[in-house]
Amino acid sequence: MSKKASEPSRREGSRTDEFLVDLGTHVRAVRAQHGMTRRILARDSDVSERYLAKLETGQGNVSISILRQIADAMDMNLIDILAVGDQLSPEMQELYQLARHLPADQLAIAISEIRKQLARSEHVAKARRISLIGLRGAGKSTLGPLLAENLGCEFVELNKCIEREFGAGLDEIFSLAGQPSFRRLERQCLTDIIANHDDIVIATGGSIVADEQTFSMLLNRTHVVWVQAEPEEHMSRVVAQGDMRPMRGSREAMKDLKQILAARIPLYRRADAKCSTSGKSIAESLHNLKNVAKGLIAPE
Numbered sequence: 001m002s003k004k005a006s007e008p009s010r011r012e013g014s015r016t017d018e019f020l021v022d023l024g025t026h027v028r029a030v031r032a033q034h035g036m037t038r039r040i041l042a043r044d045s046d047v048s049e050r051y052l053a054k055l056e057t058g059q060g061n062v063s064i065s066i067l068r069q070i071a072d073a074m075d076m077n078l079i080d081i082l083a084v085g086d087q088l089s090p091e092m093q094e095l096y097q098l099a100r101h102l103p104a105d106q107l108a109i110a111i112s113e114i115r116k117q118l119a120r121s122e123h124v125a126k127a128r129r130i131s132l133i134g135l136r137g138a139g140k141s142t143l144g145p146l147l148a149e150n151l152g153c154e155f156v157e158l159n160k161c162i163e164r165e166f167g168a169g170l171d172e173i174f175s176l177a178g179q180p181s182f183r184r185l186e187r188q189c190l191t192d193i194i195a196n197h198d199d200i201v202i203a204t205g206g207s208i209v210a211d212e213q214t215f216s217m218l219l220n221r222t223h224v225v226w227v228q229a230e231p232e233e234h235m236s237r238v239v240a241q242g243d244m245r246p247m248r249g250s251r252e253a254m255k256d257l258k259q260i261l262a263a264r265i266p267l268y269r270r271a272d273a274k275c276s277t278s279g280k281s282i283a284e285s286l287h288n289l290k291n292v293a294k295g296l297i298a299p300e
Helices: 013-033 038-045 049-056 062-073 078-082 090-100 104-126 140-151 158-166 170-176 178-196 212-221 231-241 253-268 282-297
Strands: 128-133 154-157 199-203 223-228 273-276
Touching (some): 128 212, 140 199, 154 158, 158 170, 158 178, 178 199, 178 212, 223 282
Parallel strands (some): 154 199, 223 273
């Protein structure tokens, strides 16, 4: 293979370097969203920590930069090259191709129409299901049962369902089966809950937002509330519970927690509503959460 075909040209060098840095930043952010250390990711992906470090600092996987050059040469976006196989369904590929050729004003109109169509069926699809998302220590497990009692419905903690399904605790699930197996169990348990309950409060795990397929199901089939707290309150509540996962053994637990929270904020913001528990008593937080929930499930 010629040098031209096997490595980026000098003219493209700076753009390639910028792309690899952006790619590394994205990988690092997704890892943080999942609450995974680089060592855990290396173990679960069978990729060395050294290579992951290179990738996350913009020094790895040069082959994808060549793919970027090919896409540019054909006046295409990278997604046009990657949208093959099961990356995007035929319908999504067609929708993408149609949308990318629309001028900005017509694209805005198309988006508005799609949102109107979704809004018409959304309330029926979500029934009276309330799901609580947020980092551990936000108050989901404490407030969830109280909210369910107030609304006269059932309460379920998703992680407890996963543990019952697997027959072991979360630590053992991650250790024996790894994160992919946990994600499959999480998705299956959520599917079963939604299929069998129209009126329920669900407390989810903090990292559910990092799995797009499961989080999309949660957003589409439940009224999602982001339960918020300040990082220091998250940490103090977690310590009080005796649970330091996934920061166990870390000397910089607060720094790790803040990084995870910062990485997940864009995902948590996709919730239908939010409720802060910072500086509030359980009674105050429950009052606020109850009002938020009733506003979401109230008939139009």
